[in-house]
Amino acid sequence: MKFLCTKNKLQESIFTVQKAITGKSSMPVLNGILLEAYNDTIRLTGSDIDLSIITTIQAEVQEEGSIVIDSRIFGDIIRKLPNDNIYISTTENNSVEILCQKSKFNIIHMNAEDFPEIPNINENIFFSIPQNTLKNMIKSTIFATAQDEARPILTGILFEIKNKKLNLVALDGYRLALKSEFLDNENVINAVIPGKTLNEVSKILDDDNENVNITFTPNHILFNLINTKIISRLLQGEFIKYNSIIPEEYNLRVTAKKSELLDCIERASLMAKDSNTNLIKLKIEQNNMIITSNSQIGMVREELNILLEGDTLQIAFNSKYLIDVLRIMEDEEIVMEFSGSVSPCIIKNSKKNNCIYLVLPVRLLNN
Secondary structure, X not given: OEEEEEHHHHHHHHHHHHHHOOOOOOOHHHHEEEEEEEOOEEEEEEEOOOEEEEEEEEOEEEEOEEEXXXXXXXXXXXXXXXXXXXXXXXXXXXXXEEEEOOEEEEEEOEEHHHOOOOOOXXXXXOEEEEHHHHHXXXXXXXXXXXXXXXXXXXXXXXXXXXOOEXXXXXXXXXXXXXXXXXXXXXXXXXXXXXXXXXXXHHHHOOOOOOEEEEEEOOOEEEEEEOOEEEEEEOEOOOOOOHHHHOXXXXXXXXXXXXXXXXXXXXXXXXXXXXXOOOEEEEEEEOOEEEEEEEEOOEEEEEEEEOEEEEOOEEEEEEHHHHHHHHHHOOOOEEEEEEOOOXXXXXXXXXXXXXXXXXXXXXXXXXX
């Protein structure tokens, strides 16, 4: 294998495929990047079996071939080289030579035949969505995925297409996040994608309206972004029927300025950080919301003007869960719906009807 390419393109490609490499695999070949040179193209692949990322760059290929090279050392070498053309070629004794200006490295490579086979996905049927839309939808839901493996299905995000709408849903037992966008597609799809996969996908997606093509198989999902493909296994199992846990009725409704409410809760949470529950209390009456927190280090009281429809209420929350929601909401005015002091709170945008967030309260002794 022999090829010549620019440092910047190669470095960017290495950085992209490294997102699929954990560096913790017991198989040394999975700690490496598969390099394939053919038809003036270099294809780089990183994989941990569950997630694979493949990207291609243009290069001057003088001799076709394929090798696996340690991801960490290869990435470090390319990053430190001068900003110029890089010449890479295989030599004797399973070595690869890397040349750039007056720098020369010789490192051992592994056999490409030992690299696991990447799932071959037929891309005849796919749907498209703007990259910035999908990126925003992932950001708006991924914080609510479960972090422990006790219920593996909850570590993923439900990808649901029905009624010409794409829904992304995440829940961890304490909160639920639902983000919806119109999708001009008649298909019905229901699949759960690992949160780790979507976290890496969101880092690769651009902030523009160029489309990403998405293909599902019974066991995998493929994201195709022109020069980069991301293939992930799907989580197996039944996702919770989320519609059944979203209350349809409420006893009181609060309308508030998002930024003002967020500021008040963030300040109140400063006194709650010495407890595991980050407990804050909300007292809702007339057109006021009083937010308090008491701990061993002191107490805090915040007061916020709101628009109240319905009864008065006292309720408590883990402040972190409310902060996570308010930070990613788009409307400046938000709505909170309550059914009681031990029932979930629903948070929505005041105007744009494209998200629903559910947060469970903390049960107080006097409740």
